[in-house]
Amino acid sequence: xxxxxxxxxxxxxxxxxxxxRSLLSQFENAEFNQITKPYIDTLDKARSLVGIIEATAExxxxxxIVIDTIVDQTIRAIVAEAPAFQIDIFxxxxxxxxxxxxxxxxxxxxxxxxxxQDEVYMHRIEAVNFALxxxxxxxTHQYEEADVILxxxxxxxxxxxxxxxxxxxxxxxxxxxxTEDDLDDNGILTLPxxxxxxRHKLFGLTIDARRLSAIRTxxxxxxxYCSLDQCMQEVEQAQALYRRFNISYIDTxxxxxxxxxxxxxxxxxxxxxxxxx
Amino acid sequence: xxxxxxxxxxxxxxxxxxxxRSLLSQFENAEFNQITKPYIDTLDKARSLVGIIEATAExxxxxxIVIDTIVDQTIRAIVAEAPAFQIDIFxxxxxxxxxxxxxxxxxxxxxxxxxxQDEVYMHRIEAVNFALxxxxxxxTHQYEEADVILxxxxxxxxxxxxxxxxxxxxxxxxxxxxTEDDLDDNGILTLPxxxxxxRHKLFGLTIDARRLSAIRTxxxxxxxYCSLDQCMQEVEQAQALYRRFNISYIDTxxxxxxxxxxxxxxxxxxxxxxxxx
Numbered sequence: 001x002x003x004x005x006x007x008x009x010x011x012x013x014x015x016x017x018x019x020x021r022s023l024l025s026q027f028e029n030a031e032f033n034q035i036t037k038p039y040i041d042t043l044d045k046a047r048s049l050v051g052i053i054e055a056t057a058e059x060x061x062x063x064x065i066v067i068d069t070i071v072d073q074t075i076r077a078i079v080a081e082a083p084a085f086q087i088d089i090f091x092x093x094x095x096x097x098x099x100x101x102x103x104x105x106x107x108x109x110x111x112x113x114x115x116x117q118d119e120v121y122m123h124r125i126e127a128v129n130f131a132l133x134x135x136x137x138x139x140t141h142q143y144e145e146a147d148v149i150l151x152x153x154x155x156x157x158x159x160x161x162x163x164x165x166x167x168x169x170x171x172x173x174x175x176x177x178x179t180e181d182d183l184d185d186n187g188i189l190t191l192p193x194x195x196x197x198x199r200h201k202l203f204g205l206t207i208d209a210r211r212l213s214a215i216r217t218x219x220x221x222x223x224x225y226c227s228l229d230q231c232m233q234e235v236e237q238a239q240a241l242y243r244r245f246n247i248s249y250i251d252t253x254x255x256x257x258x259x260x261x262x263x264x265x266x267x268x269x270x271x272x273x274x275x276x277x
Numbered sequence: 278x279x280x281x282x283x284x285x286x287x288x289x290x291x292x293x294x295x296x297x298r299s300l301l302s303q304f305e306n307a308e309f310n311q312i313t314k315p316y317i318d319t320l321d322k323a324r325s326l327v328g329i330i331e332a333t334a335e336x337x338x339x340x341x342i343v344i345d346t347i348v349d350q351t352i353r354a355i356v357a358e359a360p361a362f363q364i365d366i367f368x369x370x371x372x373x374x375x376x377x378x379x380x381x382x383x384x385x386x387x388x389x390x391x392x393x394q395d396e397v398y399m400h401r402i403e404a405v406n407f408a409l410x411x412x413x414x415x416x417t418h419q420y421e422e423a424d425v426i427l428x429x430x431x432x433x434x435x436x437x438x439x440x441x442x443x444x445x446x447x448x449x450x451x452x453x454x455x456t457e458d459d460l461d462d463n464g465i466l467t468l469p470x471x472x473x474x475x476r477h478k479l480f481g482l483t484i485d486a487r488r489l490s491a492i493r494t495x496x497x498x499x500x501x502y503c504s505l506d507q508c509m510q511e512v513e514q515a516q517a518l519y520r521r522f523n524i525s526y527i528d529t530x531x532x533x534x535x536x537x538x539x540x541x542x543x544x545x546x547x548x549x550x551x552x553x554x
Contacts, residue, residue, distance in 0.1 A: 085377045
């Protein structure tokens with residue numbers, strides 16, 4: 001039996017969805033059909049949503065789960081009539097917080113992802129531009145301004161990680177691919193001078209060779225580039241380099257981009273460029 | 278009086294931080310020093326954190342707020358001893374959910390941002406590559422494969438939005454800058470043929486001319502490009518184009534990248550490429 005779970009908000013729905021996913025992921029053996037409904041910000045939208053929830057309850061033969069962060073009391077009251085098991089995040093926590101803080105909450109919609117836009121935007125856009133300008137070993141002269149330089153073999157996750165770091169934390173992450181170009185005469189991988197100068201900023205990514213081979217196969221099937229032998233050799237060389245130069249590194253194989261980024265921030269002690277709002 | 282708020286987790290801390298920010302942002306007149314503590318996953322780390330919270334309580338002269346998603350019961354018990362106003366997200370909601378679902382939660386750490394990595398990663402990396410390959414009007418021949426083509430004047434937010442869409446939803450977003458190159462003989466902005474062919478995929482971004490001028494000034498100070506006159510003219514031309522071709526558009530001026538993206542998804546009915554986990 002698959003239950004339907006609705007994550008409902010009068011804003012983006014990011015908070016309701018994030019918490020909802022977390023809670024439901026704790027029920028390993030249950031299957032959920034997860035639906036996010038953002039911008040339920042009028043009485044009409046709320047009524048129409050109640051209709052959808054009713055139809056879903058009937059179709060599923062069991063009441064859906066509703067996890068909401070609706071701030072507007074009138075809209076929330078309408079959603080509360082839907083035949084569902086309701087987790088109302090703001091009602092649950094705001095009242096005790098009001099007591100603790102000795103203050104009334106202002107109950108405004110979508111503050112988290114709405115305000116402080118100007119400053120945050122500037123940090124983000126600058127960091128995104130930096131990541132793009134310094135992607136894949138390009139323009140190595142900007143390493144002076146980098147917060148971190150991600151290194152690793154081709155396709156181990158450097159580019160998406162550097163973009164996530166830019167968007168989420170305003171971190172300026174350059175990235176540099178470790179390739180055969182940096183093998184010395186004895187076939188040992190070395191650090192190019194441009195990187196060696198910034199050794200304290202280097203952070204390594206590594207990956208399981210089988211997984212790397214699968215990822216590369218998507219990009220360039222039946223190539224030496226994607227062969228398991230080649231991948232194993234490159235990964236070994238990279239890890240040997242990290243150990244030799246005492247560079248912190250993370251195995252990205254079983255981690256999401258969120259995890260890789262958070263772990264890197266945590267291990268390096270880097271501070272985000274904009275405060276959470 | 279500034280209160281300190283700790284967002285604590287044995288995983289990435291993303292859920293605790295997201296919910297924590299949302300709750301605290303409802304107290305408009307209060308100031309919070311917000312600190313995220315991810316990967317509190319050993320007894321030692323928990324004990325050391327309790328020490329930090331104790332010191333903070335003493336320094337602030339008021340007990341901190343603790344918002345946590347610690348799954349491990351032993352670790353959680355240690356954090357619970359800290360002198361703080363504690364909001365324990367999992368304890369609060371998992372027990373009632375267990376009753377409703379007639380199932381025990383599996384209580385495993387960091388499931389949200391950890392599992393389903395392979396498939397999600399492939400979608401993300403493909404979408405990020407697509408956004409990069411189709412950024413700023415490059416390689417227009419891939420528009421066939423685009424989920425959406427963001428259009429707008431230079432610096433209105435197209436690139437960060439397309440990257441966010443890729444990372445967050447796996448959406449393949451191309452973007453195309455509206456410039457003087459596309460003015461016709463009468464000085465009217467037109468749609469180039471490569472875009473006109475995909476009119477149903479177009480989504481416009483617009484922005485307040487003053488804000489645009491401020492953003493462009495950061496990039497190229499004292500230029501015609503950043504002058505208010507030039508910005509006003511470009512923005513007017515772009516909006517006239519949207520209306521003429523009946524293209525949906527969003528004013529990005531007061532919205533975060535999260536909001537722009539969520540609103541676009543909502544208005545176009547685009548479906549994310551990977552399911553939330």
